[in-house]
Amino acid sequence: MENIITASGLRKHFGSTRALDGLDLEVRRGEVHGFLGPNGAGKTTTIRVLLGLLKADAGTVRLFDGDPWNDATSLHRRLAYVPGDVTLWPNLSGGEVIDLLGRLRGGLDNKRKNELLERFDLDPKKKGRAYSKGNRQKVGLVAALASDVELLLLDEPTSGLDPLMEEVFRQVVAEEQARDGRTVLLSSHILSEVEALCDRVSIVRDGRTVETGTLTELRHLTRTTITAELASPPDGLADLAGVHELHVDGTQVRFEVDTPQLDAALRQLTAAGVRGLVSRPPTLEELFLRHYKTETNGEVKAEVAR
Amino acid sequence: MNTLAGTGALVRLILRRDRFLMPLWVVLMALVPMFLGSSIKQLYPTAAAVGEYARENLGNSTFIVLYGRIYDTSLGGVTFWRASSGMLIIGIISMLVVIRHTRVEEEAGRRELLGSAVVGRHAGLAAALIATICANLVLAVLLALGLTGLGLPAGGSFAAGLAWAATGGIFAAVGALVAQLTEGAGAARGVGVTVAGAAFLLRAVGDVAGEGADPSWVSWLSPLGWMSQMRAFGQEQWWVLAPAVALIALLVAVAFALQARRDVAAGLLPPRLGPAEASAGLRTPLALAWRLHRGSLIGWTAGFAVLGAVFGGVAKSAQDMLAGNQQLMEIFERMGGESALSDVVIVGTMGISALIASGYAVQATLRMRTEEAGLRSEPVLVTSVGRVSWALSHLVFALFGPLVAMAVEGLVTGLVYGVSVGDPGREIPRGLAAALVQLPAIWVLAGLTTALYGLRPRLAPAVGWAGLGVCLFLGLIGAAVQLSQAVLDVSPFTHIPKIPGGDLAGVPLVVLVAVAGALLALGLAAFRRRDVPVA
Numbered sequence: 087m088e089n090i091i092t093a094s095g096l097r098k099h100f101g102s103t104r105a106l107d108g109l110d111l112e113v114r115r116g117e118v119h120g121f122l123g124p125n126g127a128g129k130t131t132t133i134r135v136l137l138g139l140l141k142a143d144a145g146t147v148r149l150f151d152g153d154p155w156n157d158a159t160s161l162h163r164r165l166a167y168v169p170g171d172v173t174l175w176p177n178l179s180g181g182e183v184i185d186l187l188g189r190l191r192g193g194l195d196n197k198r199k200n201e202l203l204e205r206f207d208l209d210p211k212k213k214g215r216a217y218s219k220g221n222r223q224k225v226g227l228v229a230a231l232a233s234d235v236e237l238l239l240l241d242e243p244t245s246g247l248d249p250l251m252e253e254v255f256r257q258v259v260a261e262e263q264a265r266d267g268r269t270v271l272l273s274s275h276i277l278s279e280v281e282a283l284c285d286r287v288s289i290v291r292d293g294r295t296v297e298t299g300t301l302t303e304l305r306h307l308t309r310t311t312i313t314a315e316l317a318s319p320p321d322g323l324a325d326l327a328g329v330h331e332l333h334v335d336g337t338q339v340r341f342e343v344d345t346p347q348l349d350a351a352l353r354q355l356t357a358a359g360v361r362g363l364v365s366r367p368p369t370l371e372e373l374f375l376r377h378y379k380t381e382t383n384g385e386v387k388a389e390v391a392r
Numbered sequence: 393m394n395t396l397a398g399t400g401a402l403v404r405l406i407l408r409r410d411r412f413l414m415p416l417w418v419v420l421m422a423l424v425p426m427f428l429g430s431s432i433k434q435l436y437p438t439a440a441a442v443g444e445y446a447r448e449n450l451g452n453s454t455f456i457v458l459y460g461r462i463y464d465t466s467l468g469g470v471t472f473w474r475a476s477s478g479m480l481i482i483g484i485i486s487m488l489v490v491i492r493h494t495r496v497e498e499e500a501g502r503r504e505l506l507g508s509a510v511v512g513r514h515a516g517l518a519a520a521l522i523a524t525i526c527a528n529l530v531l532a533v534l535l536a537l538g539l540t541g542l543g544l545p546a547g548g549s550f551a552a553g554l555a556w557a558a559t560g561g562i563f564a565a566v567g568a569l570v571a572q573l574t575e576g577a578g579a580a581r582g583v584g585v586t587v588a589g590a591a592f593l594l595r596a597v598g599d600v601a602g603e604g605a606d607p608s609w610v611s612w613l614s615p616l617g618w619m620s621q622m623r624a625f626g627q628e629q630w631w632v633l634a635p636a637v638a639l640i641a642l643l644v645a646v647a648f649a650l651q652a653r654r655d656v657a658a659g660l661l662p663p664r665l666g667p668a669e670a671s672a673g674l675r676t677p678l679a680l681a682w683r684l685h686r687g688s689l690i691g692w693t694a695g696f697a698v699l700g701a702v703f704g705g706v707a708k709s710a711q712d713m714l715a716g717n718q719q720l721m722e723i724f725e726r727m728g729g730e731s732a733l734s735d736v737v738i739v740g741t742m743g744i745s746a747l748i749a750s751g752y753a754v755q756a757t758l759r760m761r762t763e764e765a766g767l768r769s770e771p772v773l774v775t776s777v778g779r780v781s782w783a784l785s786h787l788v789f790a791l792f793g794p795l796v797a798m799a800v801e802g803l804v805t806g807l808v809y810g811v812s813v814g815d816p817g818r819e820i821p822r823g824l825a826a827a828l829v830q831l832p833a834i835w836v837l838a839g840l841t842t843a844l845y846g847l848r849p850r851l852a853p854a855v856g857w858a859g860l861g862v863c864l865f866l867g868l869i870g871a872a873v874q875l876s877q878a879v880l881d882v883s884p885f886t887h888i889p890k891i892p893g894g895d896l897a898g899v900p901l902v903v904l905v906a907v908a909g910a911l912l913a914l915g916l917a918a919f920r921r922r923d924v925p926v927a
């Protein structure tokens with residue numbers, strides 16, 4: 087399938103801070119791609135490189151069939167961007183900003199705009215300074231979603247939205263994708279949002295991509311928690327590769343096991359005779375927290391919004 | 393809740409934030425009179441020589457416009473007189489400091505952060521005023537000590553110091569007031585600087601139009617006029633401090649009352665609703681820039697129209713004075729060559745207006761920086777608008793805004809003066825020429841700011857304003873402290889031909905335009921290559 091975004095080996099320094107350290111990213115046409123990682127991982131920096139705002143120190147980027155730094159203006163006609171903190175001009179009304187940005191991008195679907203204003207319950211007559219945080223965010227979302235573009239770059243677009251509006255956002259993005267086959271790169275800390283919308287995700291940490299794939303593939307990479315009541319104390323479980331956090335209390339056992347070793351572990355259990363068994367697949371939180379943790383100390387580096 | 397709770401803590405916060413800036417301006421400005429005094433002393437070593445120099449210049453109207461009248465011909469009196477532009481500068485600095493610690497904080501949302509802590513409603517304003525007025529008092533003491541160090545009488549030295557500090561205090565209070573009026577700090581600064589410009593002009597008009605040794609009543613409309621009436625080193629009139637303190641108290645009381653009536657971060661005018669849809673014209677970066685710049689363009693242009701009317705009026709009264717005074721006529725013919733007195737006044741006032749208009753140019757150029765740092769350039773730059781078009785949409789206003797303002801001023805000056813001498817047909821084009829000839833120098837400052845914006849965006853505001861500060865210093869004080877021509881030549885304004893009256897030399901104008909163009913091109917080229925946004 088054709089790639090809309092291909093980035094490989096992206097590096098970017100800000101003074102002594104290493105924001106990107108060999109980041110790779112592939113986004114295919116028509117997919118909603120989740121872009122995840124702890125605070126300061128380099129998501130915003132990557133998106134700004136894709137927008138041609140920042141020039142990467144090293145690495146290659148292709149956006150559609152161009153180079154975001156050199157072909158910025160022509161590529162920008164084909165995409166829309168919503169930052170995590172939409173800032174507005176204090177003396178322009180929300181409606182004016184939506185129309186202006188749409189026109190500067192090369193076109194705006196008026197019918198779609200009015201529909202979105204309605205669904206997001208946004209008053210376009212207020213001046214920029216008078217909007218609340220969530221309403222500023224809605225102005226950015228309506229301006230982007232009502233534009234006639236192929237690619238949406240959304241950087242924590244729902245920060246500050248109430249749950250009702252968050253739900254509207256999910257519906258709208260899902261419809262967009264279903265109807266026009268738009269491509270979306272969605273950076274987010276809201277895991278349920280990612281689960282609901284994303285076909286594939288990339289997880290970055292310290293400026294590097296640590297994992298890419300569908301959610302099912304990622305689940306495959308983590309551990310299942312098993313609690314079992316056995317006929318006799320288990321044998322050889324502790325020696326089995328891929329078994330972690332093993333607690334044995336007489337005939338009661340509880341452990342986590344890597345998905346590839348699941349089969350072998352269950353065989354050990356049945357050998358001891360299974361009276362009761364509870365198997366719990368990893369929750370999304372566990373899945374991501376594991377990737378967010380640093381290898382060195384296992385500490386959770388980032389706060390994950392739940 | 394006590395509305396002043398937390399004032400002490402906020403004063404300390406201000407002193408901490410300005411720990412470099414505040415001592416710098418206090419000490420530098422306190423040194424100006426001392427340096428002036430010692431250079432005058434070097435040039436005119438005896439009391440008789442100073443006295444002669446002063447008497448020669450008693451009726452020099454260019455000097456009267458710039459520095460006011462001479463009330464005492466001793467070394468101290470002449471020093472106080474020549475240093476008087478420092479009072480205006482101290483006033484403007486004090487005003488900007490107060491705005492910086494009040495409206496700027498509110499605009500940035502930091503005031504709100506503090507407001508949620510135990511800080512009273514008026515604490516921020518009170519703290520800004522206390523810190524600024526104390527800084528001015530320290531300045532007064534340093535200035536007085538410096539002058540006594542030159543061997544001048546202590547009484548006069550302290551009178552001079554207090555006159556400066558009182559001016560600083562008055563404009564600090566003006567800053568407190570204008571900070572209540574508008575939501576944007578930029579607009580507050582604009583209103584404040586216009587007030588300061590008006591104060592200068594009223595003093596200039598009043599002093600020129602006076603009879604004999606005394607200025608006309610017009611000077612008494614300006615705090616700068618009162619403070620020159622301190623007559624330091626002559627017969628000191630200490631009582632002028634009383635109206636100064638009264639005015640400070642009044643302005644502060646009004647500022648506090650206004651603040652009590654409005655919400656944090658709001659102006660006095662309630663926000664209105666805007667249109668639900670953009671007008672058909674709002675579809676280009678230039679149209680957006682027009683929306684962002686039009687308020688200040690209209691404000692500056694209106695201010696300059698007023699300046700023009702005042703200048704036009706002064707020129708006539710200056711000429712009347714000249715007509716009745718043979719001795720003055722001779723002095724002026726010696727000074728200005730063939731050019732008429734009114735020409736000299738117009739050239740001088742247009743030079744000052746050009747410096748003020750440069751403030752507009754720098755401010756409009758820095759709008760790019762404000763937009764970028766506020767993350768408002770990003771949404772435009774990620775549409776099909778290129779970086780250069782975006783920058784040019786702002787630079788149009790930085791370059792042509794001052795042109796419009798200066799042109800209006802020149803036309804109004806020509807018209808008012810022309811009507812008063814009965815020949816508008818001749819004076820209007822001359823006024824216009826006097827105003828427009830200044831533009832290349834203004835553009836150089838816009839170019840400098842743009843170059844920095846491209847190369848080192850974080851430094852652009854500091855360098856832009858410092859560039860203007862250097863030009864102000866060289867223009868208003870430089871010649872008086874006998875700086876060498878090579879140093880004076882640093883300021884682009886030094887190279888502007890003296891029109892009308894002098895020769896219209898084309899070469900310096902072409903060179904200045906070329907320098908401005910090169911700086912602009914450099915800035916734009918660097919801006920295309922750098923990361924955006926630099927926070």
Ligand SMILES: Nc1ncnc2c1ncn2[C@@H]1O[C@H](COP(=O)(O)OP(=O)(O)OP(=O)(O)O)[C@@H](O)[C@H]1O
Binds near residue numbers: 123126131132
């Ligand atoms: N303009 C800048 N100057 C200096 N450092 C920067 C700049 N922009 C980003 N950084 C640094 O680069 C790193 C990556 O930042 P980035 O904003 O891309 O993270 P992020 O993944 O978007 O984080 P978050 O989830 O908090 O939004 C951080 O360490 C940040 O401090």
Ligand SMILES: [Mg+2]
Binds near residue numbers: 129130131170241
């Ligand atoms: Mg981010």
